[in-house]
Amino acid sequence: MRGITVETKICLIAPYDEIEILARQVIREMHADIKVYRCPIQEGVSLAKKLKVQGVQVIISRGGTAAAIRSQVDIPLVEIKITGYDVMRAIGPYRNSTETVGIIGFENVVRGCRVICDFWNIPTREFMINGAQSDIDWEDVRDSAQKLIDTNKINLVIGDNVVKRLGLKTSSVQMISSGEESIVQAVLEAQNILAAQDEEKKHTERFRTILNSIHDGVVAVDETGLIDVINPVAKQIFKIKDEQLIGRPIKEILPNTRMDAVLKSGVEETGQLQQCPGGYILTNRIPILIDQVVKGVVATFQEVTRIQDDEQKIRQSLYAKGLIAKYRFSDIICNNDRMKRLIELAKEYSKTNATVLIQGDNGTGKEMFAQSIHVNSARANGPFVAINCSAIPPQLLESELFGYAEGAFTGAKKGGKPGLFELAHRGTIFLDEIGDMNKELQTSLLRVLEERKVMRLGSDTMTPIDVRIIAATNVNLKKQIALGAFRMDLFYRLNVLNLPIPPLRERKDDIPLLVACLITELSRQYNWNHEAFPDAVIPFLLSHDWPGNIRELKNVLERIVLSMQAGQEPVSEVEMIMAEACSCEEPKAEKVFFSGTMHEIKRKAVAVVMQEVGYNKSKAAKILGINRATIENLL
Numbered sequence: 001m002r003g004i005t006v007e008t009k010i011c012l013i014a015p016y017d018e019i020e021i022l023a024r025q026v027i028r029e030m031h032a033d034i035k036v037y038r039c040p041i042q043e044g045v046s047l048a049k050k051l052k053v054q055g056v057q058v059i060i061s062r063g064g065t066a067a068a069i070r071s072q073v074d075i076p077l078v079e080i081k082i083t084g085y086d087v088m089r090a091i092g093p094y095r096n097s098t099e100t101v102g103i104i105g106f107e108n109v110v111r112g113c114r115v116i117c118d119f120w121n122i123p124t125r126e127f128m129i130n131g132a133q134s135d136i137d138w139e140d141v142r143d144s145a146q147k148l149i150d151t152n153k154i155n156l157v158i159g160d161n162v163v164k165r166l167g168l169k170t171s172s173v174q175m176i177s178s179g180e181e182s183i184v185q186a187v188l189e190a191q192n193i194l195a196a197q198d199e200e201k202k203h204t205e206r207f208r209t210i211l212n213s214i215h216d217g218v219v220a221v222d223e224t225g226l227i228d229v230i231n232p233v234a235k236q237i238f239k240i241k242d243e244q245l246i247g248r249p250i251k252e253i254l255p256n257t258r259m260d261a262v263l264k265s266g267v268e269e270t271g272q273l274q275q276c277p278g279g280y281i282l283t284n285r286i287p288i289l290i291d292q293v294v295k296g297v298v299a300t301f302q303e304v305t306r307i308q309d310d311e312q313k314i315r316q317s318l319y320a321k322g323l324i325a326k327y328r329f330s331d332i333i334c335n336n337d338r339m340k341r342l343i344e345l346a347k348e349y350s351k352t353n354a355t356v357l358i359q360g361d362n363g364t365g366k367e368m369f370a371q372s373i374h375v376n377s378a379r380a381n382g383p384f385v386a387i388n389c390s391a392i393p394p395q396l397l398e399s400e401l402f403g404y405a406e407g408a409f410t411g412a413k414k415g416g417k418p419g420l421f422e423l424a425h426r427g428t429i430f431l432d433e434i435g436d437m438n439k440e441l442q443t444s445l446l447r448v449l450e451e452r453k454v455m456r457l458g459s460d461t462m463t464p465i466d467v468r469i470i471a472a473t474n475v476n477l478k479k480q481i482a483l484g485a486f487r488m489d490l491f492y493r494l495n496v497l498n499l500p501i502p503p504l505r506e507r508k509d510d511i512p513l514l515v516a517c518l519i520t521e522l523s524r525q526y527n528w529n530h531e532a533f534p535d536a537v538i539p540f541l542l543s544h545d546w547p548g549n550i551r552e553l554k555n556v557l558e559r560i561v562l563s564m565q566a567g568q569e570p571v572s573e574v575e576m577i578m579a580e581a582c583s584c585e586e587p588k589a590e591k592v593f594f595s596g597t598m599h600e601i602k603r604k605a606v607a608v609v610m611q612e613v614g615y616n617k618s619k620a621a622k623i624l625g626i627n628r629a630t631i632e633n634l635l
């Protein structure tokens, strides 16, 4: 048996020659891929062990050898049974005998013979050999069997191979040998086992691949709380180094998973936060119910930060454009001390996560400040989401801010839609013109500020969000509170840190620097020589009050550049522009609009509306029902 090489998955161990010969013949006829080994009964176990090591998956054997292998080797074993035919073949010649027949052998042999002898009324005396082969005292067995023969004057003994081995003194011994059909049956059974094993292996491998490829940790326990599945992610989450975890109590390995509690209660626990070595994880514990009886529990674990990262990636990929802040503090042009102090203050604010309220007239640079705070903060890599609360109708603003669930209303997008708060997760949301938000939305916003969670319209689940809020207003919120139009509690929640941006008329010392920088920018845009800009214009600019602030200044400078490019004389053109701008501050009687050419009337209309909307071209275009380009042409 030394140096066995095995390619086949099934082997037959024949304990005696007759069975070996018959087995080889049957296997040949069946074209079965089975190797046959002839092996003495006492060496069957060690051969089976060797074959197992070499990859054999099923062993076929018979009698005592089969019993020994089954009890000592962990390998599927198919026994070549003693069939009724085998016994009948052996006893048949003696069926008219009135003499007592001795039946000696292992249990299966004795029982088989007993049934047939009883059927033919043959008197019998039995000796059953019990126990595993290795524990049997064969001397003792021989003595006892011989005693049975002698006492009962038995001339014929029926049994299998062991009877031969015992060397009993009796007139004749009739051997029961397994016939062809027993071997055929054993071969078919072994082949079925092998096929089932292969199928099982495929399932196990598929299951293992799934478990190992998913990003969640998975642990399953049986009904007694012993681990029967644990995937690598679960080990990683819980920082478990042990290799051997299967079969160990969950309580010992992961004491706080509450899987044992679910085993007892049979009630699933989903979406729970649980502490683990690296922080918190989100876990689901589901009982395995078979016929309403808890047969185990499966738990899944997801790292919260990973979920947030994934959500962030999805959010960012869905809204790749428009969520980036472009301004930084260095873009805010100023010379004024108050402004410089405000920038320093805003830089300090950017180091915190606290809510900021920016107050200031239209066009003073509130959004520039908001963007700069975001860019200067630890959230710089997160999204910057800006929304003008006055530009969107209130009913749309709600779903814009909070999103909606699938089926929340007719026409709701499949899968729902995330709101801007969700989009701003791990970043900053800039709520411009917050003073225009209606009271209902103010209440919802207050809830978000307090709970840091949002609920989509039509949904019943809250999504935790990590968003820094910066709000801005051009109206006096305290006055709004007094009028009952703004919630006082919301005001205090928003006004944690405050940035009051002064209007340009209160910081005219900013004008020369602003003009220099903005003219350089414009000359680049219009391919114009900025040195041609006449200093003589500056006093005119300084004398104006700039109700539209820097936005208005930018617009006026743009007009100056364009008119100079068109060959106009700068100072007189500026005088005209400034006169127009001033006239817009206090609109004259309507007839002013209708004097002059059509073009002039249009220009005046645009100028009046621009002033009303704080020189916001988009807003003016919306009000006048024309596009931005037309506005730009008329300026």
Ligand SMILES: Nc1ncnc2c1ncn2[C@@H]1O[C@H](COP(=O)(O)OP(=O)(O)OP(=O)(O)O)[C@@H](O)[C@H]1O
Binding pocket: 331, 332, 333, 334, 360, 361, 362, 363, 364, 365, 366, 367, 368, 369, 432, 474, 550, 551, 554, 614, 616
């Ligand atoms: N100090 C500044 N330096 C350079 N540009 C400025 C400055 N302040 C404002 N601006 C420019 O003026 C325009 C208006 O600025 P911004 O949108 O930040 O103002 P706002 O106060 O948020 O206006 P609104 O209230 O109308 O939304 C922008 O084009 C911005 O670049």
